[in-house]
Amino acid sequence: MVSFTKNSKMAEIILKNYQLLPIISRFGIKLGFGNKTVEEVCANKNVNAAFFLEILNSYHNSNYFPDNHLGDFNVDVMVDYLTNTHTYYLKSKVPHIQLFIDKMEREAQEENSRNINLLKHFFNEYKIDIENHFKEEEKHIFPYVIDLEKTLNTNNCSRELIDKIKHEPIEVYERNHDSLEIKLADLKNLIIRFLPPLSCEDDCEHLLTELFQLEYDIEEHTRMEEKVLIPKVKMLEQKVLEYYGV
Amino acid sequence: MEFEERKLHTVIASEQYLVRLGVKTLLNVIGIESDLHEVGTFDELEYFLQKDENMDYLILSEDILQKQRKPDCLEYVKNSFGLNTTILIGKQQFSNCVCDHFISNSCSRKEVVDKLQQFFYAPKANEQQEEDSHTLSDREKDVLKAVALGFSNKEIADQLFISINTVITHRKNITSKLGIKTISGLTVYALMHHIIKAEEAM
Numbered sequence: 001m002v003s004f005t006k007n008s009k010m011a012e013i014i015l016k017n018y019q020l021l022p023i024i025s026r027f028g029i030k031l032g033f034g035n036k037t038v039e040e041v042c043a044n045k046n047v048n049a050a051f052f053l054e055i056l057n058s059y060h061n062s063n064y065f066p067d068n069h070l071g072d073f074n075v076d077v078m079v080d081y082l083t084n085t086h087t088y089y090l091k092s093k094v095p096h097i098q099l100f101i102d103k104m105e106r107e108a109q110e111e112n113s114r115n116i117n118l119l120k121h122f123f124n125e126y127k128i129d130i131e132n133h134f135k136e137e138e139k140h141i142f143p144y145v146i147d148l149e150k151t152l153n154t155n156n157c158s159r160e161l162i163d164k165i166k167h168e169p170i171e172v173y174e175r176n177h178d179s180l181e182i183k184l185a186d187l188k189n190l191i192i193r194f195l196p197p198l199s200c201e202d203d204c205e206h207l208l209t210e211l212f213q214l215e216y217d218i219e220e221h222t223r224m225e226e227k228v229l230i231p232k233v234k235m236l237e238q239k240v241l242e243y244y245g246v
Numbered sequence: 247m248e249f250e251e252r253k254l255h256t257v258i259a260s261e262q263y264l265v266r267l268g269v270k271t272l273l274n275v276i277g278i279e280s281d282l283h284e285v286g287t288f289d290e291l292e293y294f295l296q297k298d299e300n301m302d303y304l305i306l307s308e309d310i311l312q313k314q315r316k317p318d319c320l321e322y323v324k325n326s327f328g329l330n331t332t333i334l335i336g337k338q339q340f341s342n343c344v345c346d347h348f349i350s351n352s353c354s355r356k357e358v359v360d361k362l363q364q365f366f367y368a369p370k371a372n373e374q375q376e377e378d379s380h381t382l383s384d385r386e387k388d389v390l391k392a393v394a395l396g397f398s399n400k401e402i403a404d405q406l407f408i409s410i411n412t413v414i415t416h417r418k419n420i421t422s423k424l425g426i427k428t429i430s431g432l433t434v435y436a437l438m439h440h441i442i443k444a445e446e447a448m
């Protein structure tokens with residue numbers, strides 16, 4: 001599959017893969033790009049083009065492995081993006097799904113309404129899971145990553161940071177990075193296989209579409225953390241250790 | 247006297263030409279030797295079944311049923327023409343569906359082939375065979391109930407007087423039958439199917 005480059009036309013990218021729409025909006029990029037290239041659009045919006053391309057490409061092609069561009073951007077843009085994505089899930093996607101579930105619950109007949117209520121609780125639990133997962137990343141992982149970069153830029157390294165690299169490197173997080181998709185898959189299965197048919201088929205269809213999209217998006221998000229963030233952090237850890245000769 | 251085997255007859259009913267073609271192709275792939283008849287509307291199907299009573303199998307896509315009252319429509323077809331073997335293709339299986347066989351639109355090629363094979367080669371419904379791949383055995387239900395109530399494998403083994411390995415096997419089978427992996431997902435299933443009561447689930 002061909003990768004997008006800084007000279008690709010923004011409009012053509014979206015025409016090729018509309019699933020990239022929520023991604024560009026996370027960067028604050030809006031439609032109406034005329035014939036502008038990725039580079040031009042990014043320059044306008046003050047977005048790091050190299051990083052933007054990494055995200056677009058890995059989202060577009062699941063086999064894409066960003067090997068030689070890791071040095072082209074700072075981790076803080078990445079952390080910003082990941083944090084934005086968390087917010088997008090929690091503030092936009094999750095409430096959207098909850099709305100559909102609520103609507104289905106209201107419109108279903110009594111017996112089925114009880115079933116939908118069960119699904120609602122299940123989804124609420126899921127919401128708490130992802131909130132905790134994101135909180136952990138935002139509170140512990142992202143600051144660590146930023147610290148690594150800051151250390152290299154300021155030549156000022158704390159003892160604690162070195163300790164952390166030695167005893168609790170990003171690899172630990174990588175190993176425990178649990179999958180957020182399993183519960184979503186269960187929810188889909190419960191609806192598709194076991195929920196008695198509803199009269200509001202349209203809502204159910206929308207809900208499923210939303211769930212499929214969220215699942216895909218979260219998978220990508222996880223891949224991004226695992227294929228872009230973690231390799232980059234490992235590189236930084238290595239650099240810090242070498243620089244300080246530990 | 248030479249015994250002549252009667253040729254089987256199969257009706258393929260769908261509004262969509264591509265669906266009918268797909269079904270025909272797959273039947274060919276799994277080597278079903280049957281006379282195939284295609285119908286493209288519900289009226290046509292009704293007319294066809296009235297005219298010719300010797301149909302053995304009906305492969306029916308839900309698009310052909312009248313919207314809003316699909317399950318009724320299906321029941322009518324089944325009861326009026328005494329068809330024991332009908333397989334339904336659609337989005338979601340109706341609850342208490344009169345058909346024992348169902349292919350979901352989202353099935354992969356392999357799943358479709360498997361299901362068609364089961365449909366043609368499985369013992370007939372009237373021969374009393376309760377091996378639906380989706381229903382849990384009584385023992386599996388016991389295990390599911392305990393899992394949903396939050397018991398560990400060890401506790402379940404003790405309660406049911408079976409080994410932990412047996413518990414694990416049951417759990418594997420439950421998950422593969424239901425397609426549900428997490429404990430909270432299984433709990434929802436158990437509640438939906440009244441295997442446990444809401445009060446029991448905390």
